Amino acid sequence: DAGVTQSPTHLIKTRGQQVTLRCSPKSGHDTVSWYQQALGQGPQFIFQYYEEEERQRGNFPDRFSGHQFPNYSSELNVNALLLGDSALYLCASSFDAGQGESYTFGSGTRLTVV
């Protein structure tokens, strides 16, 4: 049973560019959450998608947007990249959004903005 799959694993972008990260949830999961993890810090909640809609959002600017597809996979888009956007981006899937279930995390996408 495949867990959460994220692509790409590593990415280097130039300041001002746009990036799209992808996530396939664990089989049987219908909810996808995205997190940003800076070096030495805990993951920061970006947003959560359930039934193809953004259900919850953390304190991130509108440059961060997302999408969930009918097969529950998800994309995270970041526009006008800043140096401070360099981080590990984690996708987590769960079943039945908002029910306090544990999340299954992917291994993340390491984004470097130069």
Add this chain to the structure above:
Amino acid sequence: EDQVTQSPEALRLQEGESSSLNCSYTVSGLRGLFWYRQDPGKGPEFLFTLYSAGEEKEKERLKATLTKKESFLHITAPKPEDSATYLCAVHSDAGKSTFGDGTTLTVKP
């Protein structure tokens, strides 16, 4: 605003030397408190969920407990393979999750 504070930031133990990690939290309606283990370059791996004060859960050398203000992760007779960063997170009734910055545990043989 929900808040999670973990202490200590780093902990070095000798193999077999038991200790505890602390997670203090404030949350507007706790739906669940989670413990995760994270190895370098990997995503967090789920360990436990605790839902109410007084609850305890165990897995191998790890035991998690919960009060109304904090949670402890007790590590009994740790081994070098227990070395990792341990993350605590709270999930609120509003549907948001807040993580602490973790405790990095190093167990020396």
